[in-house]
Amino acid sequence: MKNLVIGVLIIALSSCEDFFQTTIKIDPPEHTPSLVAHMYINDSGDSIQASVTKSIGSLETIKSKEEILIDNAIVQIKNQQGDVLYELHNIDPEEESVINYSLGLESDFGGNDQIFNLEIKHPALGTASAVQTMPRPVEISEPVFTKDAGVDIEGYKYSTVSFKLHDPADQENYYQVKVLLSDETEGGSYYLSLFSNDPVFSTSYDWQALLLSDKTFNGKNYLVKVRVDIYEEEFQGELFIDIKGISKDFYLYARSMYASQESGDFGFTEPVSIHKNINNGLGIFSLSSRKLYRVEY
C-alpha cells in the first residue's frame, strides 16, 4: 500500500513538465488560392480605392505583401444594365497598405438608391463579383451636446451627444454613427470614443464607431444618445455627428470583424466567420452615404 502510493506520486511528478502545450505536425485543411477584394465607396468620395489580393494557406506566411498582391486584374464597376461605369488602375500600394487599385473621380460618386456591380477578372483566378445598392443620405434633427450628463463605472463624468434619427419606413436601414471634433488650432480633426447601453447599437471593428439597424424602430424617429469621452481642453473648435447610411453587408462585416477580434484564441470558443459578399472569392464590397451635422456646444 505504502509503496503503491509512493510509486504513483513519483510517476505523477515526473510526467508534468511541458505537458500542457504540444506542437504537433499535421496537415492543415486544404486550400486553393482565390481572389480577395476589399472596396468601400462613399457617395461623397472623390476617388475609389480597392485592394485585390489572393488568399494563402492558414499556416503559410509571406515575406512581403508582393507575394499576395494581384496586379494584373481587371477591376470594374458596372451599373445594373452591365455598362462599365468605372475601371480602376493598378497602383503601387503605400507602406503597410494593400490598396493596389485606384481611380480619381471628377465629382462625388453619388448614386443614392442605385445598384452597382463590382467585377474583378483575373486570368488564373477567374472572375469574382458583388452587388450593392448605394444607401440614401441619413436625415437627423435636434443634435444636442450635454456636458457632464452622468458618471461612468469608475466615477468619471461623461458627456453625451443625442439626436433624432429619421428612419425611412420602406426598407431595412443600417447606420454607422461617429462623433468628430474638428479643431484646427489643436492640429486637425479626430473622432471621439463612443459608448452606449442602448441595445440597438452594435460594436464595430472601428472602435470610434457604433452601428445600428432599424429593426426595432423601422419608419419612426428614434432618439439616439451616445456617451462621448471628451476632455476640458478639447472644448475648442467644432463638433460634428458623422452619420453614414451603410449596407447590410457592411453592417454584418463590421460586426463580424469586431467579434473575430474579440473572440481571442481560446480554442474552446467557436471561431467567427467573417462576413463576405464577394461571389467566387473573399472580402467585401460596400457602399455608404455620409453626412455631417454640426452640434452646438
Add this chain to the structure above:
Amino acid sequence: MRKVLLILQIVFLSVAIFGQNRFTVSGYISDAATGEKLIQAHIFDANSESGTVSNLYGFYSITLPEDSIKVIASYVGYKQRDHHFYLDKDITLNIKLQQSLAIEEVQVVARERVLIEEESQMSMIDISIKQIKRMPSLLGEVDVIKAIQLLPGVQSGSEGQSGLYVRGGGPDQNLILLDGVPVYNASHLFGFFSVFNANAISDVKLIKGGFPARYGGRLSSVLDIRMKEGHKSEYHGNASIGLISSKFTFEGPVIKDKTSFIISGRRTYLDVLARPIIKKSFSKQGGKGNAGYYFYDLNAKINHTFSHKDRLYLSMYMGNDKFYFSNQNKNEDFKTEEANKLGWGNMITAARWNHLWTGKLFSNTTLTYSSYNLGTLFSYKTEDLVKDKFAEDAKMEYSSGIDDIALNIDFDYIPNPDHFVRFGVKGIRHQFNPGLFDMHFLIDEEGTQSTFDTIIGQKKLQASEFAVYLEDDYRITDNFKANIGLHFSGFLMDNKHYTSLQPRLSLRYLLPGKIAIKASYANMRQYIHLLAFSSIGLPTDLWLPTTEKVKPQDSWQVALGLAKTINNKYEVSLEGYYKEMNNVISYKEGAGLFQFDDWQERITQGRGEAYGVELFVNKKRGKWTGWLGYTLSWSWRQFDDLNFGKKYHYKYDRRQDVSLVVNYDITENILFSGTWVYGTGNAITLANSSYYGFFPSDDGSHESIETNYYADKNNFRMKPYHRLDFGFDFIKEKKKYTRKWSVGVYNAYSRKNPFFLRIDTNHSYENGEPKIEKKLVQISLFPIIPYVTYSIDF
C-alpha cells in the same frame, strides 16, 4: 382528452373481463437490513411462469389464477426468497431480501433480474451505484455522470467535462431527473465534477431511445437518478476525506420501520487551505484581500409510512459554486474597497405521496420545485477619509436563471402479468430570467452628488407546460411483447401556444435461442432550450423558453437491435439507430453573452441528424464484472445562418468510441477497478486560408489586416482521445466501523489528449530579415493525476 378517457375505459373494461377468477398478490420489496426499496426487483411465480418487476418505489403487483403458487423474489446482489401458498383471494405480501456477500456463490434458481431479452424496452442501461463508487475517478471524486459517459452512445464532450452528448444530441437534450425533479445544471467547477453525490444515490438509469410515453420534454435521453431513502431500523453513516473535498452521510430511523431519513453533504476546501497564502500575497502588495473558490452540495430525504397504502417522501438537494475576490487599499486620504463574486447553483425539492388504491392500482403524486440561478456582483467603493464620506460607490449585479414549480400524478395499473399500464398528467410553471443587470452608481464631487440607478436587460418570462400520457407494456404472446404509448404535451407563453402528440412504440420478439430482436420508434418534443456560449459547460449557459420566434425542438428516432443474456452472466446488446432533430438551437456567429439586445436575436435554429451502431457487453455477476461498449456513429447539423447554410459535422461527431470497465475482487478486502476509453478526435473549426485586406478608416490610414477564412465549420479532427484510469480499494473491518483507502490514478500513461488547438505565430529574425512562422499547437489539460481518499462506514 375525450379520446384518452375512452381508451382508458376500454383498457379497464377488457382487463376486468380478463381478470375473472384471478387474484392479486401485491406489496413492496425492500432491503431486509436497511428497509431501502428495491427498484426493478424480479417477482416470479414458478408454477405459472409469470413474472413482473417492482416499480420506482419498490411496489409490485402480480395477478394470477386461483391456484397453489410459489412466488420467488430476487434482485442482483441479494439472496432470493420464496413464498408458497394457495392463492384464493387478493393478498398483500411485503418481501424483504437479504444482501449476499460480494463473492458468495449463490445457487440461482429463479432469475434475479428481468433478462435483457425479456424486456420490450431497448436503449436502456442501468448501472448499480456500488459499481459507480468503485470506478477510478478524477481527483478521487466519485462521479455518476462520468460513469454514464462510459456507456455506448454517450459522449463526454471535452476532456474532464460532465456534459452528456447522447446519440448525437446536445447537452440540453437530456432530461436529468433527481428523484423525478429536473436538474438544470448538473455540474460543478465549469463541468469538471457533477452535482450528484454518490453517497446519497441508490439507482441510476439511462434511456437513450425507445422512450416510454411517461417521459417527455427532452429529445435525446432520460437520466433517472434516485436518492436513497435512509436506513429504516439502525443509524449508519459514512465520512470521507479526499484531495479536494470531504463528504459525510448520516441515515437512520426516526420511528423504527416507519420513518427514516438520510442527509449527505460535501464541500471542497482548496479555498480554506489556500486562504493564508492568498491573504499574505495581498498584504505584500500593501492591502488586504481574499480570493477563492469552493462548491458544496447537500442532499436530504425523509420518508414516512402511514400505512400499507400511504407513504410520504420529502427530498431536497441544494448545491452551489462560489468564486470570490475582495481587495482593500488605504492611504491618508482615501480608502478603496473592491469586491467581485460569482455564484451559481441548483435548488431542488420534492414532496411525494405514494398511494395504493387497490392491489393493482398504484399512484404517485409529486409536487416539485427546481431552480437554477447564476449571480455575479462587481462592487467598488472609495471613501474620502478627510471628508468622512463616500466619494464613489458603484455596484453592478447580473443574474439569470430558471425556476420551476411542477405537479405530477402518475398511475401504475397492473391488471395481470401481461399488462403493465402507466398513465398520468403533469404540469409545470416555468419562470425564466434571461439576464438582468442591476446597476447603481453614486459619485460625490465637491459637494455635488450624481447618482445612477437602473436595471437593464431582459424581462422575466413565465410559461406553462403540461403533458398527459398513457402506455401499456403488453405481452401479446410468450414471444411477442410491446410497449405502446402516447404522450401529448403543450406549452403556453404570452398567448402563444404549441401542442404535440408523440407516439411511442417498442417491440420485442423472441427468436429461437432466446435472442430478442427489438425495434422502437419515439417522437419527442422539447419546449425549453439551453443557450450555451461555448463547448464547455459554463454556468452562464442560459435556459430559455420557446416563444413565437423561437420554435420548440422536435425529434424522431428509430432503433433496431438484438439482445441476449449468455450463461446468465453476460448481457449482450447490439443496436442501430437513426435520429432526426428539428429546430435545434445555436448562437449566431459573433453573438456574445453579456449583450443587452433581445436574446431571441442572438440565436438561430436548424436541423440535426444522427445515426450509428452500438455494442454493449455487460458482466454483472462474479468475481470480475464490468463492460465493454463500442459505438460507431455520425452526427450532423445544418443551420441557414451558420456555415453558409451548409450541413456540417457536429462538434461531438465521434466516429469510433470504445470504453472498457473492469472490476476485479482480488480478495474480499482488496478491490481493483480500471477503465480505458478511446474516441475519435472531436471536430473543430480551423482556418482553410488567410487573406489580406483593409478596413475603411476616415482618417486616411488603411493598414492591412490579416483575416482567417473558414470554409466549413468543424472541418478538422483533433487527435484521438484515449486514457487509462485505475484504482484500488483497501477495506478493513474495525470493531465499530469499516475503513476504506481508495488510491488510484487518472490518465495512468499520461496521454496528452487534445483539449483545444490553436495557431501560434512566431516572429523572429533570420540573417537580419524578419521571419514569421506559424504552427499548430495542441493544448492538453490533465496529465497523470493520482488520487487518494480515506473513508469510513459506521
